[in-house]
Amino acid sequence: MKTLYTARTVIRPWYLSDADDFFEYASTPDVGPNAGWEPHRTRSDSLNVIKNYFQRTYYHWAIVLPDLGKVIGGIGLTQDPKRSFPQAKALGYSMSKDFWGHGYMTEAAQAVISYGFKDLNAQLISAYHYSFNERSKRVIEKCGFTYEGKLRLCSQPYMGVLHDDCCYSMTRDEFTKLYL
Numbered sequence: 001m002k003t004l005y006t007a008r009t010v011i012r013p014w015y016l017s018d019a020d021d022f023f024e025y026a027s028t029p030d031v032g033p034n035a036g037w038e039p040h041r042t043r044s045d046s047l048n049v050i051k052n053y054f055q056r057t058y059y060h061w062a063i064v065l066p067d068l069g070k071v072i073g074g075i076g077l078t079q080d081p082k083r084s085f086p087q088a089k090a091l092g093y094s095m096s097k098d099f100w101g102h103g104y105m106t107e108a109a110q111a112v113i114s115y116g117f118k119d120l121n122a123q124l125i126s127a128y129h130y131s132f133n134e135r136s137k138r139v140i141e142k143c144g145f146t147y148e149g150k151l152r153l154c155s156q157p158y159m160g161v162l163h164d165d166c167c168y169s170m171t172r173d174e175f176t177k178l179y180l
């Protein structure tokens with residue numbers, strides 16, 4: 001898996017030594033629940049996710065601010081859970097609240113979208129957010145995704161409460177027009 005470089009970030013594979021930085025933000029109530037996962041309770045939770053999920057399944061990157069030498073978030077492309085053909089990828093991300101509001105995720109997402117279409121030969125990349133997640137909505141809009149609609153009561157993350165999924169996608173043609 002390639003390391004990607006943007007103007008301000010390095011987007012690289014996860015290392016086990018990232019567990020402390022990951023735990024620092026994954027243990028807070030503002031990050032995981034907005035993305036559908038439970039806050040981590042211990043550093044071992046973070047280590048396990050790195051070891052058994054990020055490092056075992058493609059494509060998950062850590063987002064690093066090189067000047068700080070710190071992992072500030074994560075981003076990934078997985079099989080789109082709502083489409084069955086393998087060239088349909090879904091974009092997912094989360095970031096430490098300390099770094100929200102500086103456009104880092106939009107910058108990282110644009111690099112990962114380019115990688116998905118150019119290197120992974122994706123035909124479509126989707127992005128989903130819960131209807132209350134306005135920040136994620138803005139990231140998705142700023143990346144140029146097209147809104148498809150809302151799937152009501154679609155996701156049931158760990159707390160057992162059903163959420164609406166706001167659905168977006170970008171086709172290869174749209175990527176070419178917007179990014180190249």
Ligand SMILES: CC(C)(COP(=O)(O)OP(=O)(O)OC[C@H]1O[C@@H](n2cnc3c(N)ncnc32)[C@H](O)[C@@H]1OP(=O)(O)O)[C@@H](O)C(=O)NCCC(=O)NCCS
Pocket residue numbers: 030031032034035093094095096099100101102103104105106107128129130133134135136138139
């Ligand atoms: C989603 C997330 C990565 C966004 O990070 P971020 O640093 O805030 O992203 P950006 O700075 O690039 O953009 C945020 C945008 O949302 C806007 N915004 C912030 N709060 C907002 C609100 N309450 N209502 C509407 N827009 C809001 C900002 O103004 C900004 O838009 P702008 O650039 O047009 O001004 C971050 O909030 C996060 O990690 N959240 C928890 C995990 C998560 O939600 N993951 C995504 C699951 S779908």
